[in-house]
Amino acid sequence: MTQLASPAAPGQTHALKRSVGFWGLTFVSLGSIIGSGWLLGALTAAGIAGGGGSLVSWVLAAIMLMVLALIHADLGAAYPVAGGTSRYPHYAFGGFAGFTAGWTTYLQAVAIAPLEVEASLSYVNSIGSVSKTFPLVNSDGTLTLQGIVIGLLAMVLFCFINLGGAKWLSDSNTGIVLWKLFVPVLTIVTLLLIDFHPGNFTANGGFAPFGFHGIFAALPAGVVFALQGFEQATQMAGESVNPQKHVARAIILAMVIGAIVYIGLEIAFVGALNPGQLLKNGWAHPIGAGDYGPYYTLAIQSGVAWLAVILIIDAIISPGGTGLIYVGTTARISYALGLPDALTKVSRRGVPVWSIIVATIFGMLFLAPAPSWQQLVSVITGATAIMYAFAPIALGALLKNDPERQRPYRVPAPKVMLPLGFCFANLIIYWGGFAATWKLVLGLLIxxxxFVIASAARAKNVDASHARWQFAAWFWPWQIGLVVLGWVGNYGDGALKLLPDDWDAVIVAVFALVIYFVATSLGQSRERAEASVSEDLSDEEMAGLRSPAGFA
Known part of the structure; x- marks a missing residue:
């Protein structure tokens, strides 16, 4: 069984409409990258890695995710289908691997919209009058009752906008993203010009007071989370008017802009800290314990009240815009999974209505019991890294088994970049800690x-052999290996810390390389890979993919 219900199921009255242009795709990815991560990521990174170390963390994360972004750009241009991150492994390894990748993608994506809402409310709560008279967040970072109610209303609004259609989503997102880009740049320039202390980068223990361990630990604690989201253009590739030309360019441009902005923000944040307060409190609380509005607090301390006002407004718009996008793209993922059949049906506007509604409901469930922003980020980052890890092995297998596919964009030096990208994704998972890794693996098992239960229920109508279990034989050795490495490793609660510090990254990378070469050698045959692609793309689109011109 290739999937439980094909998105292009025969007899379907309506289909996804190709109505999103280049800038629409770019802003979907960029809007996903610039969310709550810019409001809270710099503070978290500095607390774990120190002043100079946090800057290294952002540069390292930008390099790692750029490699993975280039790989996604190759796949997104060659296979322009909705919910691409789940479909690429499906084409390479069959239905079982595809569903597993899609399930991973869904788990991380469905939690991001409510997480962004929680971040927005946490930031607004940093205003003294709000926290005293109408608190939105408890002292432990969880939402109060009124915070939950406001969060639920925000999720309903996201749902309503997404039901308007992909073009409505991309058009409404354009203005939001322009604002989201303007405010961080304004913050960087203002803090650099008004209140900048270069000595902060070597304060309290030197440039990297916590060594490589701190630099690496900061990545899954908010840095990678902030930079993730470039893949959203691939999730909506099935609705792009010219996916061969636009998807790859949109991914790369969004990633470059996002990386520059975030590195600039970390420089501005560390430089704007009060040296006396930093010396007193250390990197654990560089602006004060329990403060969830770092740039707002710095603006007030620097006497820039007008910037503080803009930051509070942006604390609503930036996370809200990202949450809006993720409700829509989560729906595309469940559409691609096709579980159950109703999720593949689209309206006259060309949107998967029930997929959007289900994504909204699941997102609402995350609001009430959700822990703090910082606690959720590491788990979501781990799930994202597993999702990203599927891309290089899928492309590696497809380059062998689907060689004639028209590829408008080709990842440079694929023999180096693909295994390197897979290693990067595995390192991010490992650095996230043992506690997060075993929980993620348990979620994948569920x-x-x-999938198995649904396959058994549909066995009378679907050839179960199409699940192609044998092509995913590498999956559980990979996951079990990650859990074991996390258990004997040096990160997170429950880790035994048996591996040599710093050299543990080399051990994880070697393990990842072994899995990569085993997995890519087990891909489907050329005939099966082409058959899998043809399930999602019409004959006209298939012809376009084989021609140099692509879609008109």
């Missing part, structure tokens, strides 16, 4: 159980 998804696979759902």
């Amino acid at each position: 998804g696979q159980i759902i």
Whole structure:
């Protein structure tokens, strides 16, 4: 069984409409990158890695994610389908691997919209009058009752906008993203000009007071989370008017802009800290314990009240815009998974209505019991890294088994970049810690159980052999290996810290390389890969993909 229900199921009255242009795709990815991460990521990184170390963390994360972005750009241009991150492994390894990748993608994506809402409310709560008279966040970072109610209303608004259609989503997102880009740049320039202390980068223990361990630990604690989201253009590639030309360019441009902005923000944040307060409190609380509005606090301390006002407004718009996008793209993922059949049906506007509604409901469930922003980020980052890890192995297998595919963009030096990208994704998972890794693996197991049950229920109508279990034989050795490495490793609660510090990254990378070469050698045959692609793309689109001109 290639999937439980094809998005292009025969007899379907309506289909996804190709109505999103280049800038629409770019802003979907850029809007996903610039969200709550810019409001809270710099503070978290500095607290874990120190002043100079946090800057190294952002540069390292930008390099790692750029490699993965280039790989996604190759796949997105060659296979322009909705929910691309789940479909690429499907083409390479069959239905079981595809569903597992899609389930991973869904788990991380469905939690991001409510997380962004929680971040927005946490930031607004940093205003003294709000926290005293109408608190939105408890002292432990969880939402109060009124915070939950406001969060639920925000999720309903996201749902309503997404039901308007992909073009409505991209058009409404354009203005939001322009604002989201303007405010961080304004913050960087203002703090650099008004209140900048270069000595902060070597304060309290030197440039990197916590060594490589701190630099690496900061990545899954908010840095990678902030920079993720470039893949959203691939999730909506099935609605792009010219996916061959636009998807790759949109991904790369969004990633470059996002990386520059975030590195600039970390420089401005560390430089704007009060040296006396930093010396007193250390990197654990560089602006004060329990403060969830770092740039707002710095603006007030620097006497820039007008910037503080803009930051509070942006604390609503930036996370809200990202949450809006993720409700829509989460729906595309469940559309691609096709579980159940109703999720593949689209309205006259060309949107998967029930997929959007289900994504909204699941997102609402995350609001009430959700822990703090910082606690959720590491788990979501781990799930994202697993999702990203599927891309290089899928492309590696497809380059062998689908060689004649028209590829408008080709990742440079694929023999180096693909295994390197897979290693990067595995390192991010490992640095996230043992506690996060075993929980993620348990979540994947639950998804696979759902797949098996659904496959058994539909066995009379679907050839179960199409699940192609044998092509995913590498998956559980990979996941079990990650859990074991996390257990004997040096990061997170429950880790035994048996591996040599710093050299543990080399051990994880070697393990990842072994899995990469085993997995890419087990891909489907050329005939099966082409058959899988043809399920999602019409004959006209297939012809376009084989021609140099692509879609008109």
